[in-house]
Amino acid sequence: MILADKIVNLRKRAGWSQEELAEKMGVSRQSISKWEGAQSVPDMNRILKLSEVFCVSTDYLLRDDIEEVPCIVNPLEEAEPLEDSKGETLIKVSLETANEYLEYCKKSSFSVAAGVMLCILSPILLIYLAAAGEMKKIPLTEDQGAMVGLIVMFCIVAAAVVIFIVNGHKGEPYEFLEKEPLDTEYGIDGMVRNKMKKYEKAHIMEFSTGVVLCIISCIPIFLVQLFYGDDDFLSVIAVGVLLMLVAIGVFFIVRTSIIWDGYQALLEEGDYTRIAKRREKSIGNIYWAIVVALYLFISFVTMKWGITWVIWPVAGILYSVVAVIYGNYCVGKEKR
Structure with missing residues (x-):
């Protein structure tokens, strides 16, 4: 396993976004993206920092022949489903x-x-x-x-x-x-x-x-x-x-x-992202249920079906705004 894939796997196991890892590493999100895409390689100081952040050895990061993450907790816990930093269980995805x-x-x-x-x-x-x-x-x-x-x-x-x-x-x-x-x-x-x-x-x-x-x-x-x-x-x-x-x-x-x-x-x-998925679970179903009800109500009352379809693109744009506002609220709440 190459370094790029190891960084991706470790970041996801920790439940961090690229922005969150970049903040912990003191670099830009673009740097993290390049490391994970194998477009560039972090210098030795960054390797040392990565080993501290992820609690793994530099040998694990640098040697391609070491593919298993070194056990840093009770070995009995290794069989348990992986969880991110929010306590959510990670679903295994095969190739x-x-x-x-x-x-x-x-x-x-x-x-x-x-x-x-x-x-x-x-x-x-x-x-x-x-x-x-x-x-x-x-x-x-x-x-x-x-x-x-x-x-x-x-x-x-x-x-x-x-x-x-x-x-x-x-x-x-x-x-x-x-x-x-x-x-x-x-x-x-x-x-x-x-x-x-x-x-x-x-x-x-x-x-x-x-x-x-x-x-x-x-x-x-x-x-x-x-x-x-x-x-x-x-x-x-x-x-x-x-x-x-x-x-x-x-x-x-x-x-x-x-x-x-x-x-x-x-x-x-x-x-x-995991934040976006949590946000979708919280507001997505409610929002679109309201939009459907509004669309049907206006369409049947006015009988102008040739015009009321505009509700859908407008709702899509508004959802992006609502999602961003709610996402910022969630991030601020987590920081507090």
Whole structure:
């Protein structure tokens, strides 16, 4: 086992984030990240400091042939499940499980992203038929067009829900990777970081493309207003184009995010640090239950299903804000 993997394993066994280890070592988080990624090697003074922080010998850190952590507690306790500094039991993750999870993320990313895209596209026909019926452009009244569009919308949403349910069922065996503190086997961190590094450029490109498409999606409406003034029917078509651009953009964002999150979940980084997992257990379920209830209430009261979908991206942004505030509160409470 190389030094990089030993640092990762020891840090996770202690239940520390890279920031926490960096603080104890008196270095930057980037230095810890480089040590763990085998991009640089700590000097001898840092090696000595690491041995003190982790309570292991320098021989263990420097010699690749020593893979077992020297016993520093009662040997009888070695058979007990590992716990982090917060007293949480660490779940053992094998290399086989890690590879299966990454493969699941890769396969499910397309179908889940397609399901989200279908949800965004679902009201387009409803908007078009209702407007076309009102303007006498089709042999249907506004109410008849809206009813047909509503039926189609519910069918599309139902198909998307089936996709989510199927993928959720397939992902049940891996839920603990995203929710529980992990103790990964030797070699997993190096393997995941290697795959993550290879995928990084594609992730940035795909995510950026999705964001750009969402930003420019309003351009068709501006163009219609600029060249055709108050042409209501063209404005309706422009709204449909807007939704299509948003749907494609969100597809790219969701697809690449699922794959990227799979890497982060195994490394316990980003939104999957142990602090973030405890935060998710505390507020995640309650928050999203409220959002679902609010979405259904507003949608049924207003019957404007083509607009109320906006609640979801807004809720996603607000959740990030709430999570950060709650996370800072938890960190401050722990320090006190």
